[in-house]
Amino acid sequence: MLDNLSTNQRAAVLSVVMLVVGLLIWEAAIPAQKAASELTEYERLTGGGAPKAGVPPPSQVLAKAWEQLSNPFYDAGPNDKGIGIQIGYSIYRVLTGYILAALIAIPLGFLIGMSQVAYKAFNPFIQVLRPISPLAWMPLALFIIQDSEASAIFVIFICSIWPMLINTAFGVAGVRQDWVNVARTHELNGIKTAFMVILPAAAPTIITGMRISIGIAWLVIVAAEMLVGGTGIGYYVWNEWNNLDLTSVIFSILMIGVVGMLLDSAFGFLQRAVTYAE
Amino acid sequence: MSKPFLSIENMTQTFPDGQGGTLTVFEDATFGIDKGEFVCILGHSGCGKSTIMNILAGLAEPTSGVVKMDGFEVSGPSLDRGVVFQNYSLLPWLSTLKNVTFGVKARYPDWSKAKVEAHAREYLAMVGLEGDVVHRKPSQLSGGMRQRVSIARAFANHPKLLLLDEPFGALDALTRGTIQDELLKIWGGTEQTVFMITHDIDEAILLADRILLMTNGPFARVAESVEITIPRPRNRTDIVEHPNYYAIRNHLVQFLGQRSKELAGQQSGGEPQSPTRVVIDKTGPAPDPEPTTKPQLRAVND
Known part of the structure; x- marks a missing residue:
């Protein structure tokens, strides 16, 4: 039956099968709460009738998802906002920090890639600063900036700058000398050479760095918002944990995954647009 | 004697040899090229052909000596000297047409977009690239088609001097x-x-007005300038019938096979090293154009 389907179709069928099987196992693995009438008197006396907190079954998560996604932008006070608003705050912070990082990393990466001296001079700083967990900057950021919102943005900035910086420098340094010679024999000036030859030649590498950066930024924002609180998807997860609402926790985990995938595929699309075959 | 259009005077190139000394590739090379002339340079690998090419293109600086074009000393790359590289050097993210308009736009910045494109299409058509093929990326073209694009790009810019660096080396x-x-x-x-640089003797005879022969390096020099006394237009199947063809060919083979080694390693002692003019003509007792130069027929079996 599967023989006359394409590879993609077969893969899709298999994905659906895995999803359904996984959900069924999950659903079946959750022990049902006993109804009060089935309990012995002793169990009732020792509090066995109270509902136990447990991992919710997928059916409950789906119901929660439906409820949340059908009204994503409601705002009923500081601790009760729709999922759309929370994700909106997170995306706003990620994009602000990320764009600031790109504005510095890409021109600086160009400079480092064009000049051996700059490369060697910057390299020790990059190598020391790059492996620092972005959250380690948080106390310092909070002290210096004195604003939790801006500190979260700074953390995003500092974590997304390195892959873009390194990839831009690497891409620019690796532009083939032949193409640079084409620019030289056509008397292109420095600016034109940068925009007409080096930028398109290095673009696939630069976009790869940007794609890695946005992935890291989205990982870090959740943790950063758990620390700074107030708004955002990271705060939402932590708040629902404090409410012991595991259904919402699982739902928001899934939403984090979906948004991360969308951000990544946007850059995947951009990457395909600038990639060239030699 | 008037100054040639392009003259290379006392050009010397040395490189550090990696052990603290210097390696002299060639020394005091001196030769000229006339306007409208097609000159090929033949020599073994390592004799400095590509170095000469890079210096003429302005991509490298000689250790000493000057290159003059139209009476002016040249330095740095210029649109007046177009280059066709062996590996085509097309920009892979641009279409065939855009690769040519890239050059035309650089050459004629005040032309309109339509004029640039029409000009580029005209030169692409001259090398047989027309229709949809001009919108393909270089990666979708065969090696031969890529080199055609590169040639069209160079000719479309009307350079005063066109430099071809083994343009057909990678083709079948x-x-x-x-x-x-x-x-x-x-x-x-x-x-x-x-x-033009080439390794192919038959190619050089077919294309050139004059062939410069280089001895082996180090201390290579342009030893001879062989005139191709076969009238144009030439055709690959007809020129082999011409009485001069094999005489010239044998002379070139002799030089590359034997004398390029024997003449190698002679230091110049500071004197300009001009090539000896060689004219091989078996079509009859034609009057010698410059009777003061060397004998008309150099021994080919020495």
């Missing part, structure tokens, strides 16, 4: 033949001055 023999014919056709219409 049949494709090479076709593109040589196209090159002759496009060159014939422009009176372009061309300086």
Whole structure:
């Protein structure tokens, strides 16, 4: 039956099968709460009738998802906002920090890639600063900036700058000398050479760095918002944990995954647009 | 004698040899090229052909000596000297047409977009690239087609001097033949001055007015300048019938096989090293154009 389907179709069928099987196992693995009438008197006396907190079954998560996604932008006070608003705050912070990082990393990466001296001079700083967990900057950021919102943005900035910086420098340094010679024999000036030859030649590498950066930024924002609180998807997860609402926790985990995938595929699309075959 | 259009005077190139000393590739090389002339340079690998090419293109600086074009000393790359590289050097993210308009736009910045494109299409058509193929990326073209694009890009810019660095080196023999014919056709219409590196003796005889022969390095020099006394237009199947063809060919083979080694390693002692002019003509007792130079027929079996 599967023989006359394409590879993609077969893969899709298999994905659906895995999803359904996984959900069924999950659903079946959750022990049902006993109804009060089935309990012995002793169990009732020792509090066995109270509902136990447990991992919710997928059916409950789906119901929660439906409820949340059908009204994503409601705002009923500081601790009760729709999922759309929370994700909106997170995306706003990620994009602000990320764009600031790109504005510095890409021109600086160009400079480092064009000049051996700059490369060697910057390299020790990059190598020391790059492996620092972005959250380690948080106390310092909070002290210096004195604003939790801006500190979260700074953390995003500092974590997304390195892959873009390194990839831009690497891409620019690796532009083939032949193409640079084409620019030289056509008397292109420095600016034109940068925009007409080096930028398109290095673009696939630069976009790869940007794609890695946005992935890291989205990982870090959740943790950063758990620390700074107030708004955002990271705060939402932590708040629902404090409410012991595991259904919402699982739902928001899934939403984090979906948004991360969308951000990544946007850059995947951009990457395909600038990639060239030699 | 008037100054040639392009003159190379006392050009010397040395490189550090990696052990603290210097390696002299060539020394005091001195030769000229006339306007509209097609000159090929033949020599073994390592004799400095590509170095000469890079210096003429302005991509490298000689250790000493000057290059003068039209009476002015040249330094740095310029649109007046177009280059066709062996590996085509097309920009892979641009389409075929855009690769040519890239050059035309650089050459004629005040032309309108439509004029630039029409000009580029005209030169692409001259090398047989027309229709949808001009919108393909270089990666979707065969090696021969890529080199055609590169040739069109160079000719479309009307450089005063066109430099060809082993343009057919990476192509198979049949494709090479076709593109040589196209090159002759496009060159014939422009009176372009061309300086070309090649490894292929037959190619050089077919294309060139004059062939410069280089001895082996180090201390290589341009030892001889052989005139190709076969009238144009030339055709690959007809020229082999010409009485001069094998005489010239044998002379070149002799030089590259034997004398390039024997003459190698002679230091100049500071004197300009000009090539000896060689004219081989078996078509009859034609009057010598410059009776003061060396004997008309140099011994080919020495």
